Amino acid sequence: MHISDAEGLPVSAAVPDLRAALDDHGAAVLAAPPGTGKTTLVPLALAGLALGGPPAAGKVLVLEPRRLAARAAARHMARLLGERVGGRVGVTVRGEARPGTHVDVVTTGVVLQRLQSEPELAGVGTVILDECHERHLDADTALAFVLDVRAALRPDLRVVAASATADTGPWSRLLGDAPVVETPAALHPVETIWAPPERPMEPPHGMRVDPAFLGHVAATVRRALAERDGDVLCFLPGVGEIARVAGMLGDVPADVLQVHGQAPQAVQDAVLAPAGRRRVVLATSVAESSLTVPGVRTVVDSGLAREPRTDHARGLGALTTVRASRATAGQRAGRAGREAPGAVYRCWSEAEHDRLPARPRPEIELADLTGFALQAACWGDPDARGLALLDPPPPAALEAARDTLRALGAVRPLRAASGPGEVRVTDRGRALARIGLHPRLARALVDGAPEVGVRDAAQVVALLAEPPPRSAGDDLTAAWRALRRQSRPADAHAARWRDETRRLQRALDHRALDHRALDHREAPAGRAPSGDWKARGDDATAGVVAALAFPERVARRRGSGYLMASGTGAVLAADSALAAARPEWLAIAAADRPAGAASARVRQAVVIDEEVARFAAAPLLETAEEIAWRDGDVVARRVERLGAIELAAAPLPDPDPERVRAALLDGLRAEGLGLLNWTRNAVALRERLAFLREALGDPWPDVGDAALLERVPDWLGSARRRADLKHVDVAAMLRGTLTWEQAKRLDEYAPERVEVPSGSRIRVDYSEGRPVLAVKLQELFGWDAAPRLAGGRVPLVVHLLSPAGRPAAVTSDLASFWREGYRAVRAELRGRYPRHPWPEDPARAVPTRRTKRASGS
Numbered sequence: 001m002h003i004s005d006a007e008g009l010p011v012s013a014a015v016p017d018l019r020a021a022l023d024d025h026g027a028a029v030l031a032a033p034p035g036t037g038k039t040t041l042v043p044l045a046l047a048g049l050a051l052g053g054p055p056a057a058g059k060v061l062v063l064e065p066r067r068l069a070a071r072a073a074a075r076h077m078a079r080l081l082g083e084r085v086g087g088r089v090g091v092t093v094r095g096e097a098r099p100g101t102h103v104d105v106v107t108t109g110v111v112l113q114r115l116q117s118e119p120e121l122a123g124v125g126t127v128i129l130d131e132c133h134e135r136h137l138d139a140d141t142a143l144a145f146v147l148d149v150r151a152a153l154r155p156d157l158r159v160v161a162a163s164a165t166a167d168t169g170p171w172s173r174l175l176g177d178a179p180v181v182e183t184p185a186a187l188h189p190v191e192t193i194w195a196p197p198e199r200p201m202e203p204p205h206g207m208r209v210d211p212a213f214l215g216h217v218a219a220t221v222r223r224a225l226a227e228r229d230g231d232v233l234c235f236l237p238g239v240g241e242i243a244r245v246a247g248m249l250g251d252v253p254a255d256v257l258q259v260h261g262q263a264p265q266a267v268q269d270a271v272l273a274p275a276g277r278r279r280v281v282l283a284t285s286v287a288e289s290s291l292t293v294p295g296v297r298t299v300v301d302s303g304l305a306r307e308p309r310t311d312h313a314r315g316l317g318a319l320t321t322v323r324a325s326r327a328t329a330g331q332r333a334g335r336a337g338r339e340a341p342g343a344v345y346r347c348w349s350e351a352e353h354d355r356l357p358a359r360p361r362p363e364i365e366l367a368d369l370t371g372f373a374l375q376a377a378c379w380g381d382p383d384a385r386g387l388a389l390l391d392p393p394p395p396a397a398l399e400a401a402r403d404t405l406r407a408l409g410a411v412r413p414l415r416a417a418s419g420p421g422e423v424r425v426t427d428r429g430r431a432l433a434r435i436g437l438h439p440r441l442a443r444a445l446v447d448g449a450p451e452v453g454v455r456d457a458a459q460v461v462a463l464l465a466e467p468p469p470r471s472a473g474d475d476l477t478a479a480w481r482a483l484r485r486q487s488r489p490a491d492a493h494a495a496r497w498r499d500e501t502r503r504l505q506r507a508l509d510h511r512a513l514d515h516r517a518l519d520h521r522e523a524p525a526g527r528a529p530s531g532d533w534k535a536r537g538d539d540a541t542a543g544v545v546a547a548l549a550f551p552e553r554v555a556r557r558r559g560s561g562y563l564m565a566s567g568t569g570a571v572l573a574a575d576s577a578l579a580a581a582r583p584e585w586l587a588i589a590a591a592d593r594p595a596g597a598a599s600a601r602v603r604q605a606v607v608i609d610e611e612v613a614r615f616a617a618a619p620l621l622e623t624a625e626e627i628a629w630r631d632g633d634v635v636a637r638r639v640e641r642l643g644a645i646e647l648a649a650a651p652l653p654d655p656d657p658e659r660v661r662a663a664l665l666d667g668l669r670a671e672g673l674g675l676l677n678w679t680r681n682a683v684a685l686r687e688r689l690a691f692l693r694e695a696l697g698d699p700w701p702d703v704g705d706a707a708l709l710e711r712v713p714d715w716l717g718s719a720r721r722r723a724d725l726k727h728v729d730v731a732a733m734l735r736g737t738l739t740w741e742q743a744k745r746l747d748e749y750a751p752e753r754v755e756v757p758s759g760s761r762i763r764v765d766y767s768e769g770r771p772v773l774a775v776k777l778q779e780l781f782g783w784d785a786a787p788r789l790a791g792g793r794v795p796l797v798v799h800l801l802s803p804a805g806r807p808a809a810v811t812s813d814l815a816s817f818w819r820e821g822y823r824a825v826r827a828e829l830r831g832r833y834p835r836h837p838w839p840e841d842p843a844r845a846v847p848t849r850r851t852k853r854a855s856g857s
Helices: 010-025 041-046 067-080 108-117 137-152 169-174 211-227 239-248 265-272 326-337 350-354 370-379 395-408 427-434 439-452 454-465 476-485 492-507 538-549 610-616 657-671 680-696 705-714 730-735 740-749 814-829
Strands: 027-031 059-064 089-093 096-098 103-107 124-129 158-163 180-182 190-194 231-235 255-259 279-283 296-301 304-311 316-323 342-346 411-413 423-425 554-558 561-564 569-571 585-592 600-608 621-630 633-642 645-651 753-755 761-765 772-776 797-801 807-811
Touching: 010 027, 010 041, 010 158, 010 180, 041 059, 041 067, 041 103, 041 124, 041 158, 059 067, 059 108, 059 137, 067 089, 067 103, 067 265, 103 108, 108 137, 108 370, 108 427, 124 137, 137 158, 137 370, 158 169, 190 326, 211 231, 211 239, 211 296, 211 342, 231 326, 239 255, 239 279, 255 265, 265 279, 296 326, 316 585, 326 342, 370 395, 370 411, 370 423, 370 427, 370 439, 395 411, 395 423, 395 427, 395 439, 423 427, 427 439, 439 454, 439 538, 454 476, 454 492, 454 538, 476 492, 476 538, 476 600, 538 585, 538 600, 538 610, 554 610, 554 645, 561 585, 569 585, 585 610, 610 645, 621 657, 633 657, 657 705, 680 730, 680 740, 797 814, 807 814
Parallel strands: 027 158, 027 180, 059 103, 059 124, 089 103, 124 158, 190 342, 231 279, 231 296, 255 279, 296 342, 569 600, 772 797
Antiparallel strands: 089 096, 304 316, 411 423, 554 561, 554 585, 561 569, 585 600, 621 633, 633 645, 753 761, 761 772, 797 807
């Protein structure tokens, strides 16, 4: 295609309005569907290289969220001009810089670095944020910084937010009510074919996708090839799923190409160029809007996507598989109608489609915000409140990110009493930001280079930044050795690793990093003396670097798994290359925690020893006196820990009595007051006091568990361990809760025993709340009323017992019982117990504890 051909693309009709909007307002929102020329024709037109308009003052800077998309856009624009990249159109991505004279296509990550060092963007006249609707975190941040620059330094700077969707209102408001310029969709009609599986499939869980569902996707691709002409573009959530489906399509009459962010350059070029042979392109979301694949007439959509998830409490991040949104499904379907009428085969039902979320969630709501927090701190807005963001960062995630930066020495409090967001970036933090890596990896590079050498530190960090494919296994050292053995890069991953290694080595050059960042004056405190790691082999070298990046993931074996310094458990995979040796220590470089799982899964690790762990995770090293209730007793010891990992312990000979008392109280709270010496008298006294509290209220003392636990500290005396609790005189302590007047009234209001007409002193049972007197019926002859308790407020409930001690009747009104109830009891029991008296008139009978013969009657 030549530039004259491109000028016929649909977006060309919107360029005059776009130019006018920029002339009048300095900012605009461009809404143009995929395939209309938004990414390639608009930058050329604004640079004066297409559509005959005047060039804008200064270079046009195009921001792309992905390296693959940036390279593809630059190549396509250069081809339209009949040039190579690096002439009038250039590209700058991590590890590659070929600037152009008129147009530069850069990734948002690269432009963030440039803005930090050169905020005025000298020589740039127009900034275009492409694919802003995808809501990548770096893209949102870059636009916020650019708008800051425009407001404070460069009012002449023109800004375009280019979106492939029509949801432009929020972007217009963000750009100061900027005009919206729309390009009508020039897409051909796309027929929707609903193609759900015939039977229910297991929903995606974490990174796992049901193999049967992938088989259904492959079968749908075959169906599309049979029913439709042209190339087929199939959307899948990730590299693993692409590889599996490609394996199932090995015999189709078409070339099967795999497109993702890690794909080799040759594959990317092949996908973006017209082909003579029919093709099946298996792609991740990178092909939704950033790339236009020529020849596609049919889209097969799995309906799945990947989103980041971050466990901020444990410092673990992972991708998870989710259902794609309706907006995403629309983007994907549009790829089938770019050049001619087409069709989309959706691997779900129409009813399911209506239940999908309207749009994908922005990355700022889901991702690890450590890099964002460092960028914001370097920008001078650590809490990000002054940034023009469509969605604010979640407060908890931002504070977790700042905690990480504090641990790295990248930020420090403004003052002694600073609040959570009141921090300032340190020189060390600025140096880490300039490296262009996640702050953890930048820290590992800066602090690891003096320990293991620049080359080895750069190589290991490059491997952490460009993780090898899953087929490389979980042994990071083995993957590193395999890459070093290759004299020439054998695959795309090896090539990227070598490029990144060279970039990091350059970053460590004195011209790139201030030496203040390398002399560790602002490094985290607690550093142990270094060892000769290189002489101890590759594991020690790689382990030091990996553990410097993730000190809280240093792990020690515990049972069949591992305990990380963060306190989270971890397990090796069943097919782990590391599992056979059962190493005592690991430096875990990559791990995730599946939803609902108790432990994290180790994805990549290095075998280390305790010395490496102590060195790299030194800020987590502490010695403390531990006095606590554990395993049923007070434990007092001096413990050395690496975070949550116990390294050594020894008994504490003279523990602090107050802390011992606190541990005993913890034990009582955990195991209950039953640890105390509850004699029969103590239990009975507590029940009497509980009765009076219920009957009379204040000021009678509350003797419930919660109230007694508040009083227990005064009872413990010299108790130091569990056994001592049995020496506590609980009855005396309970009496100590009474005033002199209450103690005097206790036996009157809640007597322990009551004397009955037979002369017996019968114990009153207060255990059920109401006082109960259980006594043989014959002992109460002639007694027409039992005493009332609690100062006459509560009647005593009498359980009248048979001679065998079983309840024969229950009453709180004896006089009524003798008149109305006794006759029935007498009729039932006198035949069974003939030796006992059963007078007809019990009110006049003599009470007795004896039988007739024994009593002489």
